[in-house]
Amino acid sequence: MPKPEILITGSLMPLVHEQLSAAYTTHSLPAGDAADDVLNAVADEIRGIAGSPARGIGANLMDRLPRLEIIANYGVGYDNIDVPHAAARNIIVTNTPDVLSEEVADAAIGLMIMTARELSAAERWLRAGKWKKGYPLTRGTLRGKRLGIFGLGRIGRAIAVRAQAMGMEICYHNRTRVRDVPYPYCSSLRELASHCDVLLCAAPGGEATRGLINAEIFQALGAEGIFINIGRGTTVDEPALVAALQDRTIMAAGLDVFENEPHVPQELMDMDHVVLLPHMASASVHTRNAMAQLLVDNLIGWFENGAPLTPVAETPWPRK
Numbered sequence: 001m002p003k004p005e006i007l008i009t010g011s012l013m014p015l016v017h018e019q020l021s022a023a024y025t026t027h028s029l030p031a032g033d034a035a036d037d038v039l040n041a042v043a044d045e046i047r048g049i050a051g052s053p054a055r056g057i058g059a060n061l062m063d064r065l066p067r068l069e070i071i072a073n074y075g076v077g078y079d080n081i082d083v084p085h086a087a088a089r090n091i092i093v094t095n096t097p098d099v100l101s102e103e104v105a106d107a108a109i110g111l112m113i114m115t116a117r118e119l120s121a122a123e124r125w126l127r128a129g130k131w132k133k134g135y136p137l138t139r140g141t142l143r144g145k146r147l148g149i150f151g152l153g154r155i156g157r158a159i160a161v162r163a164q165a166m167g168m169e170i171c172y173h174n175r176t177r178v179r180d181v182p183y184p185y186c187s188s189l190r191e192l193a194s195h196c197d198v199l200l201c202a203a204p205g206g207e208a209t210r211g212l213i214n215a216e217i218f219q220a221l222g223a224e225g226i227f228i229n230i231g232r233g234t235t236v237d238e239p240a241l242v243a244a245l246q247d248r249t250i251m252a253a254g255l256d257v258f259e260n261e262p263h264v265p266q267e268l269m270d271m272d273h274v275v276l277l278p279h280m281a282s283a284s285v286h287t288r289n290a291m292a293q294l295l296v297d298n299l300i301g302w303f304e305n306g307a308p309l310t311p312v313a314e315t316p317w318p319r320k
Helices: 014-023 034-045 059-063 083-088 101-116 119-127 154-165 189-195 215-221 238-246 285-305
Strands: 005-009 025-029 046-051 070-073 092-094 146-150 169-173 198-201 226-229 252-255 274-276
Touching (some): 005 014, 005 034, 014 025, 014 285, 034 046, 059 083, 070 285, 083 092, 092 285, 101 119, 101 154, 101 198, 101 274, 146 189, 154 169, 169 189, 189 215, 215 238, 238 252
Parallel strands (some): 005 025, 005 046, 070 092, 146 169, 146 198, 252 274
């Protein structure tokens, strides 16, 4: 029996290429016009995709692959995939939850501390030889503050545990109430912003959350408020965030994600009360290898055992 043929899109960890090439016939999809040459040659044989979140997997690509059975995505977020179209085609979509939750939560806490205590600005001050002048006292602190989490999923819960250990109170907003947590639930994002000192976004991307964090939310957060985003840049109205920081509607922001990555608005880079990271919350070798292994294991689970390990909520599994 011939080996299943797998299409690899985007840049993935070496172990993905090594393990998939050992078990299956693999084809890398290049960028640009060269992609058509590859697809014209192999499209009728492709049964699985190993996908990078940096590369969209839309209806057009799926419909060029008549035998496609599964898309294994490298990452928790899967807004790069047209999941409704995949479901309509009875195509399994998987992601890589859990294995990165702790790493991202660590990064979120680090970003909160950096932002509240101005650690990046203070380091730049020292490197510029200004220490003899004395760094000004920081206005921000996390002592006795309330953290409002937008998106209390696996990552949001891991952040909440760490923040509680630091003495912070927790409240949250989701589309629906989480029944097995002790934290107060806010029925709207605006209510959450008005009840917290630090608003942290751990919500998924996609059209359902696009631009939800807007000028109204920043106004509710207020002049002593801090905004942190380790979810998706698309959840934020980025011009409204820039304006809120420029006119001090909010005190500060710490951002790991942006609306149009890798583009970061110059206005954000020019402000000292903003901490900026290059979408690296899960970017350790340990965690990225674990994500890569889970991607591979989902493909192996499907082709060898007929069962994916971590299908996304919208995927048609288990099949009726």
